[in-house]
Structures are given as structure tokens and as C-alpha cells.
Amino acid sequence: MSDEPLVLGIETSCDETGVGIVRGQTLLVDTVASSVEEHARFGGVVPEVASRAHLEAMVPTIERACREAGVRLRDLDAISVTAGPGLAGALLVGVASAKALALALGTPIYGVNHLASHVAVDIVEHGPLPEPTMAMLVSGGHSSLLLVPDVTNDVRSLGSTMDDAAGEAFDKVARVLGLPFPGGPHVDRAAREGNRIAIDFPRGLTTGRDMERHRFDFSFSGLKTAVARWVETRQRAGEAVPVADVAASFQEAVVDVLTRKALLACKEHDVDHLLIGGGVAANSRLRALAEERCAKAGVTLRVPRPGLCTDNGAMVAALGAQMVSKGRDPSDLGLPTDSSMPVTLVQA
Amino acid sequence: MLLLAIDTSTTAITVGLHDGSSVVAEAATLDARAHAEHLAPNIRDVLASAGAEPGDVTDVVVGIGPGPFTGLRVGIVTGRTFAFALGLPVRGLTSLDAIAHEAWLGGRRGELVVATDARRKEVYAAAYVLGDDRADRVTEPAVSRAGDLPAETRGLPTAGRGPTLYAEALPHAVAPLDVSGGALADLAVRRLRETAPAPGGLQWVDPGHGFDGLEPLYLRRPDAAPAPPSTKSTLG
Numbered sequence: 001m002s003d004e005p006l007v008l009g010i011e012t013s014c015d016e017t018g019v020g021i022v023r024g025q026t027l028l029v030d031t032v033a034s035s036v037e038e039h040a041r042f043g044g045v046v047p048e049v050a051s052r053a054h055l056e057a058m059v060p061t062i063e064r065a066c067r068e069a070g071v072r073l074r075d076l077d078a079i080s081v082t083a084g085p086g087l088a089g090a091l092l093v094g095v096a097s098a099k100a101l102a103l104a105l106g107t108p109i110y111g112v113n114h115l116a117s118h119v120a121v122d123i124v125e126h127g128p129l130p131e132p133t134m135a136m137l138v139s140g141g142h143s144s145l146l147l148v149p150d151v152t153n154d155v156r157s158l159g160s161t162m163d164d165a166a167g168e169a170f171d172k173v174a175r176v177l178g179l180p181f182p183g184g185p186h187v188d189r190a191a192r193e194g195n196r197i198a199i200d201f202p203r204g205l206t207t208g209r210d211m212e213r214h215r216f217d218f219s220f221s222g223l224k225t226a227v228a229r230w231v232e233t234r235q236r237a238g239e240a241v242p243v244a245d246v247a248a249s250f251q252e253a254v255v256d257v258l259t260r261k262a263l264l265a266c267k268e269h270d271v272d273h274l275l276i277g278g279g280v281a282a283n284s285r286l287r288a289l290a291e292e293r294c295a296k297a298g299v300t301l302r303v304p305r306p307g308l309c310t311d312n313g314a315m316v317a318a319l320g321a322q323m324v325s326k327g328r329d330p331s332d333l334g335l336p337t338d339s340s341m342p343v344t345l346v347q348a
Numbered sequence: 349m350l351l352l353a354i355d356t357s358t359t360a361i362t363v364g365l366h367d368g369s370s371v372v373a374e375a376a377t378l379d380a381r382a383h384a385e386h387l388a389p390n391i392r393d394v395l396a397s398a399g400a401e402p403g404d405v406t407d408v409v410v411g412i413g414p415g416p417f418t419g420l421r422v423g424i425v426t427g428r429t430f431a432f433a434l435g436l437p438v439r440g441l442t443s444l445d446a447i448a449h450e451a452w453l454g455g456r457r458g459e460l461v462v463a464t465d466a467r468r469k470e471v472y473a474a475a476y477v478l479g480d481d482r483a484d485r486v487t488e489p490a491v492s493r494a495g496d497l498p499a500e501t502r503g504l505p506t507a508g509r510g511p512t513l514y515a516e517a518l519p520h521a522v523a524p525l526d527v528s529g530g531a532l533a534d535l536a537v538r539r540l541r542e543t544a545p546a547p548g549g550l551q552w553v554d555p556g557h558g559f560d561g562l563e564p565l566y567l568r569r570p571d572a573a574p575a576p577p578s579t580k581s582t583l584g
């Protein structure tokens with residue numbers, strides 16, 4: 001137990017200041033300070049507001065994580081930090097802080113990919129990842145299907161969104177329906193009272209030529225527009241908008257495409273484990289439909305608990321611990337941030 | 349004593365190390381776009397060239413700006429974290445003061461303006477009087493167009509990059525252009541000597557005691573920044 005690496009992970013790619021500590025495959029603490037309330041009035045994350053909040057929260061969050069885990073900084077074996085992708089100014093705060101920790105403590109530093117971290121976090125939840133694993137990451141910032149032979153150095157992109165991320169579509173539809181930001185949980189809640197088949201909203205990139213050229217890609221912008229137009233038409237006619245039905249039908253269109261493509265990817269690549277991560281993985285209908293379809297296809301579904309699906313430091317620590325365990329070389333102290341770091345690059 | 353000084357408020361990503369009697373090592377990289385890349389290696393190199401380990405550092409001082417936000421934060425979070433990791437006191441100083449102090453160390457006396465690049469066609473500026481034994485700041489740091497500074501101010505000797513960017517408004521350029529870690533360290537050591545020590549046991553040193561706290565001097569609200577809301581939501 002004690003020879004497993006003790007790793008502290010820092011995540012600041014968007015608006016959550018996350019610090020997690022992992023020993024090997026065991027999660028010791030996951031501490032998050034969020035600036036989401038400061039962004040609510042803008043209807044989206046304002047990068048400068050996020051960066052300011054990261055600076056204020058950074059050291060107190062590290063301090064709190066160590067205290068709650070009963071870990072002394074000098075006992076750490078490595079520091080791990082999100083190097084990208086994400087908001088440039090936000091990433092810089094976390095990376096600078098991680099470097100200062102590594103330098104002061106004399107530990108190696110691993111600058112890692114945010115998306116690979118979303119995959120690796122399930123190791124501390126459900127144990128080692130089967131190799132390969134199929135991973136679908138759905139959030140406000142990303143919608144990707146990844147084939148993952150080795151989360152520490154071999155992550156392959158099968159497809160991603162052509163326009164909006166899935167979570168973004170939730171935010172925009174929430175706005176159309178007069179629901180608060182962030183939209184995901186509010187649409188989910190409203191949808192529980194609604195009829196999923198009330199309105200037949202379009203499923204992007206699922207037919208004919210699209211399935212040839214964009215087999216595992218997604219598109220949610222047409223769906224978002226269709227919802228807005230449908231609601232507008234009702235409003236113009238002076239009719240009440242059935243919010244629950246619109247939410248349920250929209251949500252169904254999203255999760256139908258996501259799960260359909262994810263399972264098709266499992267089948268075609270002969271992979272029998274599907275991992276879903278990212279904030280949208282907290283969506284109750286996505287979980288239910290994925291369970292149903294995975295069971296039917298004989299695929300084992302892995303979804304971390306909601307707190308580990310949204311951005312957090314534990315996922316970065318989890319990937320860092322894998323890097324150490326697999327003997328990967330640490331990053332240089334001069335490692336750069338990369339706001340558009342490709343998903344195929346696990347380490348900076 | 350081994351005092352580590354860090355500043356990222358200007359084009360120079362700069363680090364200085366002071367042993368209480370003199371600056372023992374110094375490093376600066378001129379790169380306005382890559383503060384986080386160069387700062388930690390510069391600290392490592394400065395310590396190595398002084399034959400010191402991180403654990404030998406006794407005090408940390410960071411320049412708190414004003415300066416372009418993204419780079420400024422890199423220095424402040426680095427100083428705060430480094431000090432926290434080693435259980436050291438960390439203090440902040442106004443970065444413009446370090447530029448005035450370096451001019452003073454170079455022998456300049458009398459009135460001086462420090463005007464640095466604030467981007468968006470503006471400068472961060474403050475006025476100083478350089479006396480026999482010290483440089484005193486006589487105005488609060490402010491952000492404005494160079495041409496909007498008072499006429500009597502604009503004609504004064506002006507340090508910082510303001511005059512190189514806005515030569516018409518600030519015709520009387522003098523050295524230095526950027527903050528130097530050595531000058532910041534020297535200023536910090538003098539302030540520590542001049543003022544009563546902070547109450548014992550305090551790891552995080554509040555404003556006062558000759559220092560300026562650890563909050564960045566942004567001088568602009570984020571709302572004023574024309575940064576459109578990101579297309580990214582907060583769903584992780």
C-alpha cells in the first residue's frame with residue numbers, strides 16, 4: 001500500500017479549482033472550489049472571472065485537500081496538473097502553482113491532458129481500466145468518442161462534435177426554456193415530468209452519408225436550433241410552451257445519438273467496456289439509456305459518480321498516479337500550457 | 349536570510365535572490381507570452397547558481413503589479429504556492445515601486461514617473477520622488493492612456509516601457525524598462541529592515557509592515573474587458 005505513489009493533482013481548465021490526492025488507485029480526497037455563481041449572470045463562463053477566482057482559491061484549496069486527507073506535502077511522490085485543453089489564462093494559474101509545488105518539494109511534475117484525466121478518474125472509482133476501453137466524454141466543453149488502449153500514452157479519437165458540445169446544447173436550450181444556467185441539471189429535472197416522444201427533434205449526423213463521413217462525430221447545433229424554432233412557433237401563436245415535454249424530447253434526442261454511436265463504436269472496435277465521463281454523464285436519462293443499451297449489447301458500462309464526472313482534481317491525480325506506476329518520464333519544469341491540446345497527446 | 353523575489357508584471361519574467369547583504373543571483377527572460385513556462389525554471393536556475401536548495405529560502409516576495417492580468421497571476425500564484433509548500437512568509441510589493449527603486453539604485457534623484465505597458469493602448473503609471481535615502485511613491489498606481497496623464501507629469505523622466513510605446517506622450521525615457529528581480533529583492537530587504545517585523549508565526553503576511561499584501565493590482569474590472577462569455581459551459 002505505502003509503496004503506491006502518492007500524487008496531488010491540480011485542475012484549473014475552466015471554472016472549477018480542483019485539487020485531488022490519490023494513492024495509487026485509491027482516492028484520498030477531492031476538493032473543488034467553483035466560481036460557477038460568479039458566471040451565472042453572464043450565461044456562460046467568463047475567462048477573466050474564472051482566472052481571478054482560480055488565483056484566490058488555489059492555495060486554500062491545496063491546503064484544504066491536504067488537511068482533509070491527512071497528507072503532508074513533503075510526503076507527495078509527484079504533482080500532476082492539467083496542461084490542456086481549456087481556457088488559456090485559467091490553465092496558467094494551475095500549471096504555475098503545480099510547478100511551484102514541484103520545485104519547492106523536489107518532486108517530479110506531470111503535465112497531463114484534461115480529457116485523458118476524465119477517463120483515468122474511473123480507476124479510483126471502479127478499478128483498473130480494461131485495455132482497450134471505449135470512452136465517451138460529454139460536457140460543456142467536449143463531446144468525444146475515444147478508443148483508449150492505454151490511458152497513459154495511447155488515446156485515439158474516433159469522433160467529436162462538429163459544432164456545440166453536448167453540455168452547451170443543454171445550456172442553450174435551458175435559456176430558450178427560461179431555465180437557469182448551468183442548463184444541464186435544470187433540463188434534466190424538467191424532463192422528468194415530460195414526455196420523451198412528444199416532439200420528434202432531429203438526431204444530428206445519424207443518417208445515410210453522414211454516417212459514412214461522420215460515423216462517430218456529433219452535431220448538436222441543428223437540434224438546438226430546431227428546439228428554439230419549435231418554442232418560438234408556439235410563443236408566436238400565443239400558446240403555452242410545454243416546458244417539460246420540450247426538455248424531455250430534446251434530452252432524448254441528445255442521449256439517443258450519444259448512446260447509439262458509443263455502442264456502435266464498441267461493436268465495430270470489438271470493445272466490451274464503455275466508460276462515460278464529463279459533466280453530462282450526470283444526466284439521469286443518459287445513464288438510464290446507456291445502461292439499457294449496454295445490457296442489450298453485452299457491454300459493461302462504467303460511469304464514475306457525478307462528483308468525479310465534472311471537472312475535478314482527483315481525475316488529474318488519478319492519471320498522474322498511473323503515469324508514475326507505469327514508469328512514464330515526468331514533464332519538464334518548463335512545460336507549456338496548451339489551450340487546444342489534442343486529445344491524442346496525453347502528456348505535455 | 350535568503351529572500352526569493354519574483355515578478356511577472358512586465359515583459360521580464362524575473363527572479364532575484366538576496367542573502368541580506370546583497371543580491372546573490374538573478375535571472376530574467378523577456379517573453380511577454382510565456383510567463384508560466386520560464387518562471388519555475390528561472391527560480392530553479394537562480395537557486396542552483398547560488399548553490400542553494402529550495403529549502404534554504406527564508407522569505408518570498410512577489411510583485412503584485414499592476415500588470416497584464418494573465419502574466420501577473422503566474423508570479424503571484426507561484427510565490428504564494430512556493431511559500432506555502434515550504435511554510436515561509438510571503439509578502440507583496442507594488443511592481444512599479446521596484447522599477448523606481450532600480451532607477452534610484454542607479455543614482456537617479458528627483459521626480460520620476462514609472463509607466464508600464466497596460467496593453468489596450470494604456471499604461472500603468474505612478475509618480476515618485478527619489479530622495480537621498482529612498483524612492484517614495486507620491487501617487488496611487490492608475491491605468492490610463494499615456495496622453496491622458498497630467499501634462500506636468502508627462503514631461504518628467506519616465507521609466508518603464510511606456511515611453512518606448514508612446515514616445516509622443518512620454519518624451520523623456522529613462523532606465524529601467526522592466527522590473528528586475530534583483531531590484532525587487534533589494535527593495536524588499538530594505539523594507540524588512542526599515543519596518544517593524546510582522547507578528548511572529550504569521551505565515552501569510554498582511555498589508556502593512558512596509559508591504560502591500562498579496563492581492564494583484566488589476567486596476568480594471570473583468571466586466572470592462574471585452575472578453576465575450578466562453579462557449580464552454582460549466583458542465584465539466
Ligand SMILES: [Zn+2]
Pocket residue numbers: 114118139141278310311584
Ligand atoms: Zn472536463
